[in-house]
Amino acid sequence: MKTYMKSLGVMLALCSASPLMAQQKDIKLPPEATEFWEPVPRKVDPGKQNHEAPSDAIVIFDGKNLDSFVSNRDGAPAAWKVENNAMTVNPKSGDIKTKEAFGDMQLHIEWASPTVIKGEGQGRGNSGVLIMGMYEVQVLDSYESRTYSNGQAASIYKQYPPLVNATKAPGEWNTYDIFFTAPRFNKDGMLISPAKVTVIHNGILVQNAVELKGPTEYIGIPNYKAHDEELPFVLQDHGDLVSFRNIWVRRL
Template identity: 75%
Template sequence: MKSIVKHSAIFILAMSSTSLFAQQKEVKLPPEATEFYQPVPRKVTPGQENNMAPDDAIVLFDGSNLNQFESNRSEGGAAQWTLSDGVMTVKPRTGDIRTKEAFGDMQLHIEWSSPTEIKGEGQGRGNSGVIIMGHYEVQVLDSYESKTYTNGQAASIYKQFPPLVNAMKAPGEWNTYDIFFTAPRFNKDGMVISPAKVTVVHNGVLVQNAVELKGPTEYIGIPNYRAHAEELPFVLQDHGDLVSYRNIWVRKL
């Protein structure tokens, strides 16, 4: 008897599912039902040449001055890096520099070049970094023909994620990073409710695909989120090497 009841229930459920599926298939909508006209995306004029800023971008460095940057020391002050021929270069031992403006979710374009004079190996060779919000580092390093730990090579999320591939150009040539960043979200108690996410395109090649960061960059130890402001400046690192930068712009998202 139990077996009959069981099989009857299964039969009824199957028939119900079939009926529901049949009803779903019978629903027909005109194409207009899935079209909408609001909101209308605003118009943006792309850069006239490759990698140039679109007209809605905030241009932070166009080669003319360092006015959009300051020293990353607690007291601030003018950025002390070298400016020559439209390029800014790390001036060793003057310290990191940061943007005067704060950013959260953003699209960041930045170009950089390793020194042509080869010195050192691994982390001692053309080392710098783009430290988003002052916490989350996309590594800058001469990884063209130099070995180091893979989650510390160029285009890695430092000490967290190695790049999918090594897309480095030779020392002295210009590399491009296009970084798409989603800032972390914290609740009122300071707990992270949505981790930071980063996508990095290195010289036109996808190398970080919407990775979820484990926390801020740590040289030693395990990263752990600590609540911070929704927008913060990003930092360019002075690691003692003559790394150069040009054509830096941001679009707030």
């Protein structure tokens, strides 16, 4: 019995000391033990100027034409105006969407609200970037115009207000860098993981990996419904002369 108790005591002592022993063992590891050399990150040439598309980007709009877009209404050629390396909403012509579909992505887009100021709140320089055609990052002249916080510029419309208001004055160019993770659904259409969005507005983080509650809804509570893994993104015609330029995408 004494021998058994002695052995049991030694075992308990070893168990209680095991975290310390593990730490001491880790300290003795050479630096190389926590290094790996494969895979090698592929080389990408960044743009030569601020916001210029990197070498692995898909250029959606470079100021020349609307060949990458069609009408979201009927698939006809996009009818917005192209001038001075920018496209401008043609009111009542309808939303436009990309010909190409995207899932997880980094989207860079620049926009400017009209210099002629009309209206207030949601009636002032209103448009939107609808990722996958349904998850909206709001475009609005929020420079000196009050509206509901989850509907101002850089909000995830009707879900999350931006952390700060970084909107520039009418006519000045704003930049959005949007990092989007698409939602995942199982084979039965059940949601596995929600969509996530990070938005940098004019170099300032305004949406920090927020989890979307579902597609954008103007009225009511958003709810997910299963959809394709990749879908076009949409630019909104809300009747205001909002302009866009320098649009590119990197698949993630």
